[in-house]
Amino acid sequence: MDRFLFLTLDGLSRGAVYAAFALALVLIWRAGRIVNFAQGAMAVAAAYVAYSVTAVTGSYWLGFGAALLAGLLLGAVVDVAVMRLVDHRSPLNPVIVALGLVLLIQAILGMVYGNEYLPARTPFSRTALTVGGTAVLSPYDLFVFATVGVVGAALVWVFTRTAIGLRMRAAAFAPEVSRLLGVNVGGMLTLGWALASGVGALAGMLVIPTELGLHPHAMDLVFVSAFTAAVLGGLDSPPGAVVGGLGVGLLLSYVSGYAGGDLIPLAVLALLLTVLLLRPGGLFAPVAARRV
């Protein structure tokens, strides 16, 4: 029972990161109908920026801030310099371009930083605290929950309560009408990319130290898990991304705890296949709205 509790809490902590990463995928999907397959590589690039800044300044937090900033900037640059130039009439085009970006970013990172694992620090201890003899959460787990919670709440606030959020939603739902109402649709799309990439960078910063460390491919499996989480929740649904992320985190924690860590990639792919076969729209797929 203690082990089950531990695995559950550990899975939720891991799931919180998947949720954040899935949320980033959902943000871009909603803004531009693109699944950003380059998001993992972009997040790793931001984590390398953090590594460099921390190496120079000695401060984890300066590196953390630099990673978020780098994530935001990289997202904007990818939209303006790459995605906007892609012909979107075929949905396959942006996918192929995103996959090309993955290769490009990983190659550049490998050239600059090398292809060995670099150590990635955590700002808090990862040793689980014990309550009444039972190992529960580590201080770092609590930090992960708090960070993802704050970012999630901030995104909800921005999108539902602010003028810029209203513009972003309108631009995503009805670009042409939005332009007639004075909304800078291209700018909103770039902002959406920046926000999503920033959230992706945050997820990368949180998850990389809990895996093998910093490496150009460090987010590959995380990306697959988060993509599965986003598809599980429904690519159109931010709450779905959060639920999907937590669900995938739990599943993977149980699989690795009870059946062995080697099975994690298999479990992720099996789940992805199951969702795509049984409910391709995701658990939270909205009822098709009447077009007006």
Added chain:
Amino acid sequence: MAGDLLTAEALAAGYGPVPVLHDVDLRVPPGTIAAVIGANGAGKTTLLRTLSGMLRPTAGRILLDGRDLRGTPVEQLVRRGVAHVPEGRGVIGELTVEENLRLGALWRRDRSDAARALDEVYQLFEPLASRRRHLGHQLSGGERQMLALGRALVGRPRLLLLDEPSLGLAPRVVAQTMALLRQLRDDTGLTVLLVEQNVRSALAVADQGIVMSLGRVALAAPAARLRDDADLRHAYLGF
């Protein structure tokens, strides 16, 4: 003529290699209602899309207050006082009534007047006030019409471009809409250019009728003449 709010001169436009508009001239004096009428495929919607910059003219020019609109991006047009209610009304179904309306005034710097304009729209269209939190796609056709017009009006436009306001609406709602346009023209000096297939309703409220045929202006005449001159009506409108 000097003093026209909107002028198009020798305007041509089309989609890709397919030309739709040829050599279109029109003038809309301020504080008047102009109705563009004509059969399906006459180029009425294309004309509106070209006037609001969604479609780039291949020749000719568009003047607003005597100033060339060339190079003005679509999203800047509201700031120059032009509101375009597009085909199908453009209500954003995923947003609430309130959000749709707020969106119409987000560009405005005068926030207090924007809030006042929002209140006025709720007074003008009472059904909207009781449905503020409903999503756009939950509204009836008539309510959507109100929302589309209200969203244009919160921007306090000088020129309102309307694409087929009568489409899919009950005759009573069409009559209400036309009466409202007349009221806005008389009370606030609003200028309206509307595109209509419903010739009778359009001419009933318009000051000027612009008959389009095969992408050209076949006739521009005072609406009263088009209403009353049976020969003219037969020749150009077929009834």
